[in-house]
Amino acid sequence: MMTRLIARAKWSVMDIQRVFEALSSVTRRKILAYLSETDLTAGEIAQRFDISKPSVSQHLSVLESAGLVASEKRGQFVHYRLVRDNLLNTLNGYVQEVCPVSRPLKKESEKLAKSRRS
Amino acid sequence: MMTRLIARAKWSVMDIQRVFEALSSVTRRKILAYLSETDLTAGEIAQRFDISKPSVSQHLSVLESAGLVASEKRGQFVHYRLVRDNLLNTLNGYVQEVCPVSRPLKKESEKLAKSRRS
DNA sequence: TCATCATTTAGTCTATTGCCTAATTACCTT
C-alpha cells in the first residue's frame, strides 16, 4: 500500500507576518474578494477602485509576496488569481495556535489515526 | 419544539478592519498566544517582552478595541483574557467570504438542516 | 518602425505606527 506523504510547508514566522500584514488593508482584502469570484487582470482590478493604478499595483505586489495571489503575464495583460491554499493554511494554522480549544480534538484525531494505522 | 436562535452579530466593516489591523503585529499576535494559555495581568504580559510597559499597554488597547481581548480590573491589577469567539468568528467569516470553495458545502449543510426540520 | 495600451518602477509627500520617557491615576499598605 502506498503511503501518502502530505507536503507540510516549512513556514517561517515571516511568511505568517506577511500574510497578516497583507490582510490588514481594506483595499487588499477587497482585491482578494474580487479574485474569489474569478481571475482578473491588473487593469480590471484597478477599475474597481478609486485609487491610482500604481497604487493598486503596489497592493498587488504586497499580496503576491505574501503568497495570497499569483500572477501570470499573457500578452500585454497580467492576470491575477487567488491562491486559496495559503490563505486557508495560514489562518487555520493561526487559529489553532491561539485557540487551544481545538487542541484536544486534534489530539483525539491523531490518536485515532494512529490506532487505525496499526 | 424550541427553535434555537443563533445570535448573528451585526458586524461592521470597521470591526473586521480593527481585527485584521490588530493581528498584523507580531507583538500583538504573541500577546494573544500568551493569553491562549491563561489569563495574565498587564504586568505579566509586559515582562515577557523587551519593549516598555507603556508600549505593551498600547498594544493591549489595540487588541481590546478590536474585541480580541477583554480586561478586568481587580485591585491594582488589570487582568487580560483572550476573547476567542471574536477571533474565530472574524477569521471564519472572512475565510468564507473569500473562499467560495466552502460555499457549496455550506449550502449543502443548510439544505440538510432544512430537510431534517420538515 | 512608431504610436498606443497595460503595467510596473521611481521618486516624493503626508499620515500613521510603534517606540520611548516622563507624568498621572488608581489602589494598597503601613
Next chain:
DNA sequence: AAGGTAATTAGGCAATAGACTAAATGATGA
C-alpha cells in the same frame, strides 16, 4: 496621610505605509 506598586495617558520622535505623478518597460498593431 504617605509611600509604593500597577497601569495608563501624554507628548515627542523616527520609520513605514500608502497615496500621488511622472517616467520606464514591454507587447500589439497600423
